[in-house]
Amino acid sequence: MATILFSAVGTAIGGPIGGTIGALLGNAFDQKVSGSGRREGPRLQELRVTTSSYGTPIARHYGKVRTPGSVIWATDLVENSEKSGGGKGRPSTTTYNYSVSFAVALASRPIKDIGRIWADGNLLRGAGGDLKFGGELRIYRGHGDQQPDPLIDSALGGSCPAFRGLAYCVFESLQLADFGNRIPTLTFEIIADDGDVSLSRMMPRMDRPANVERPLHTLQGFSEDGGSFASSLAVIDEVYPLICNASGNNLTIGDAEAIPANPPLLPEAAADPRSESFASVSGESSRRQPDLRDIPEGIRYYDTTRDFQAGLQRAGGRARAGRSRIIEFPGALEAENARDLASKAAERASWARESLSWRVAELDPGLEPGQVVRVPGRKGYWRIINWEWRESGVELELQRMPHGPARSTIADAGQSLTTPDMMATPTVLRAYELPWDGKGPAEQRQVFAAASSSTAGWTGSALYAVEEGSLAPIGQSGRQRSVIGQLESDLPPSDASLLDRGIEVDVTLLSADFQLPEATIAGLAKGANRALIGEEIVQFASATRLDEVTWRLSHFLRGRGGTEGYALAPKPAGTPFILLGDEPVPLDDAKLGLSTAVAATGLVDADPVVAQIAGLGASLRPLCPVHPRMQLKTDGSIALSWTRRARGAWEWRDGVEVPINEQAEKYLVGIGDTASPAVRWEVTEPCLNLSVPDFEALQSSHAGQVLWVRQVGNHASSAALHLLTIS
Structure with a gap:
């Protein structure tokens, strides 16, 4: 990891003559970038939950991240009651439900939008913007012209702030029945910027221009919870190695992994018999650190494929024996990209164990701090990480660059019980x-x-x-x-x-x-x-x-x-x-x-x-009788009969009398219109006898008409059963 201290860089660049100017330039960058006092950089943490404590820093978010936020305003719980049951001797039950309105601060810089929201680990808001529970959501993106929220304004009156420069959201009447009638623990998917995280967006405002030439490929999200920009750079540098140069009038941040097409060749090492430093005769001295504990074993990160839960990918895909160091990187990555970054970090650290001290009579003005060079008589490439001016020349500290690309292996994010995001649609x-x-x-x-x-x-x-x-x-x-x-x-x-x-x-x-x-x-x-x-x-x-x-x-x-x-x-x-x-x-x-x-x-x-x-009335309407029968008796009379059915008797059981399920067994037999029959009979048994004179009278007066029967129930009559057509 590089030590980012621009005043020292300024002195090295300025040399004995321009040291003062370089130091002043470096101090200017130090104050803007490094700050003063204690420095704490971003840290990777397990998914936290929403808090409402005074003094909690509001993070700056870049790309796409998941964050808890801080409650900055809330109402009391609103109680609603609903009575159910009761009537006809049954007890009634009163159910109480609660709702609440509150605001959550999300970011101390403007954001583009909010994606999903989790409440107690379940989706409260889907990727399509739909709320899974009752309530209303309003989003304020933190721009300088945003107006106060109307609900907060109605509660606070003239003292209501607009929270300009602060991205926040307001939940109005969020229903709490599914959360144990309490405000749930919330986490938010923040979409701060489009695409991958850009280091240039993270740069603080400075009086002098800054030139950022270091892309952060595959880094989908990053959060700064406070502290100086230099502390954030130090965290990023572990995974995306940086070259920082404050020469001239501007600051340049470059890619420490980049190797130029034709790196310069250092001059031959210069001897210094009078020197008390290294290799007075040969002018060169090489060293190799034996301790492997500084080589990172893997990286912990936020896995985007598992809803930003913390993930771990090991360099090379497997663990090594003994103690190891894990890079805690608070960035949002996919598993494959995280493993690739872990392997590269381990490869760099392994090669960087080999260092070289090299004395030159004078320094080439074209060389810059962090530049990649070639060394006479030695293979590979080396980076200048330190130098020291002496009366007899310049002593360079060189670090070995990786010989080739890191080994790539297939990565697996692992399984996660993520909440399915299903869009709610109308009823x-x-x-x-x-x-x-x-x-x-x-x-x-x-x-x-x-x-x-x-x-x-x-x-x-x-x-x-x-x-x-x-x-x-x-x-x-x-x-x-x-x-x-x-x-x-x-x-x-x-x-x-x-x-x-x-x-x-x-x-x-x-x-x-x-x-x-x-x-x-x-x-x-x-x-x-x-x-x-x-x-x-x-x-x-x-x-x-x-x-x-x-x-x-x-x-x-x-x-x-x-x-x-x-x-x-x-x-x-x-x-x-x-x-x-x-x-x-x-x-x-x-x-x-x-x-x-x-x-x-x-x-x-x-x-x-x-x-x-x-089907109104179907429950109280008797079923239509079935199986009509007609018998001609020896005296010429006609016996009409049918089989009754009853409400509630969906099954037909042989040898069992069908229950009536009415107060009394009654039938209406009629001719013509079933609503207002021309001739009608009311009987209490499933049969009707017509004498010879009666039937002859029907034949003369109602020939061609239908004679039917309906069962009469407590509340309605059944459909009519066709018994015969009078002819």
């Missing part, structure tokens, strides 16, 4: 009422909300009942998305009597990561693969993926759960499709009331998403 909502399945109270509607989104970054939504234009809270959807889509092709009608093996229909799902499973016939019998297409419940056994979002379904059981009436109507392309799994959320009937629509608001929804409830 898509479907709502529907299903026939009662026999579970829970028979008098309670079974209404479900199928909330979903096109990506897995969706974090759920709040659900509301729509009541005369207003929204009443009824719960949360949860984070699990419902599998929804629509028909891509037409679904033909069916009598819903047998397993339909000949029908195929294509379904386009909302998201590419949705899956439709297959099922066996035995699985269908147990209720597998239920789906709602329009208002018809179906089951499918076969599901074949055609592309990312399109599936082909076949082997159907149609009209399940008493929806066979809807199976008789064709379903055109575009009809909604909902998989009836565990994802749809059952809604509280007491809170839903008489609402016929449901609304949802998610994290990125600008306005509430409203969905009308499909």
Whole structure:
């Protein structure tokens, strides 16, 4: 590592005559660059968390880094309560949630933008700028014309600072429910500049010009936590060796690894019999340090491929026995580049163990501090690292340069449990009422909300009942998305009597990561693969993926759960499709009331998403009777009968009487319009007897009309079953 002290460089360049001028020039650079007093350079640390301590330095960031920042303003926690449950003898629960607003200082120089934000190790803000939790974020990039934040200004009034020259961000009403109702520990991805880190951007303002000729290739980020610029240069010099020259009127920082095309050749060594220094006769003396502990074994850095977590790459790819030194470099690198830099640093340190003292009668004015030279009678290249003027000549201290490039090996950043960054997308909502399945109270509607989104970054939504234009809270959807889509092709009608093996229909799902499973016939019998297409419940056994979002379904059981009436109507392309799994959320009937629509608001929804409830009344409507029969008796009368079904009886069990699940067994038999029949009978048994005169009267007055039956329930009547057509 080079010792950067420009006053000494100035004296060496100025020589005996110009030493005073050179020292003054060097002192000027020292004051601007090196500062005074104690010096502490940047250090590599494990990922820290946001603090709010007075006196904490605000770092200067370059390139792309990850930093915790410092809280510079905050409000008290704001409490919000939400009551759930209650009604019909059930206890109610009140849930308290909290939010907070605060500002975090990020950088003491202007930045370009903020990328991702982590809260308690999880993504709070994605690379696309989307917040994963409720709240609002405002970014101030630290320019000289930035205005005070309106929220802070409203709280502090006329004393509100604009924090010009300081990059910071403001969180307004950040929801804390997912963080244990406390401000989480935050770290920020700072995008300070475009491209790799530039040393010229790090230069402080000086009265004299500076010429930076040292690129920092592959260095993607670097932070200065305080201290002098010279201390930062000293840290960088370990990995990117520097040549600093303050000759003339400006400062030049160059690449110590660069070897000129034709390095100058030193003159022959000069003897000095009167000298008490080295090699008075030969004028040269070589040395080689035996201690290997100064050769760096590897480098610790911030690995960009692992979300800037600390990484370690060893020179040559493997550890050596015994003690070793690891370079602590607070820079953001990829693993391959970090290993390459570690190997180069070890190679330089290994060759630099060989040094050479060389006496010349006079110094060539073309030689400069740190210049690469050739030595008579010795192979390779040498760098001038020190000289001393004496009465008999100039004594040079030379250091051996690497003989060739360092050995390159394949690097691996290792595994890391990084948080996936999934973009949140708007909520898509479907709502529907299903026939009662026999579970829970028979008098309670079974209404479900199928909330979903096109990506897995969706974090759920709040659900509301729509009541005369207003929204009443009824719960949360949860984070699990419902599998929804629509028909891509037409679904033909069916009598819903047998397993339909000949029908195929294509379904386009909302998201590419949705899956439709297959099922066996035995699985269908147990209720597998239920789906709602329009208002018809179906089951499918076969599901074949055609592309990312399109599936082909076949082997159907149609009209399940008493929806066979809807199976008789064709379903055109575009009809909604909902998989009836565990994802749809059952809604509280007491809170839903008489609402016929449901609304949802998610994290990125600008306005509430409203969905009308499909299948209204299906839970309380009795199932249509089945198996109509007509018997002509010996006396000429007609006996009509049917088989009853009941709400909640989705399974058909042989040898078991179907339960009524109504207060009484009642049927309405009619002719003509089912809403207002021309002739009607009310019976309490699943049969009706028509005498010969009665049937002859019907034939004369209602020939060609349909005689039907409906089961009458507590809240509604079933669909009509066709018994016969009068002829």
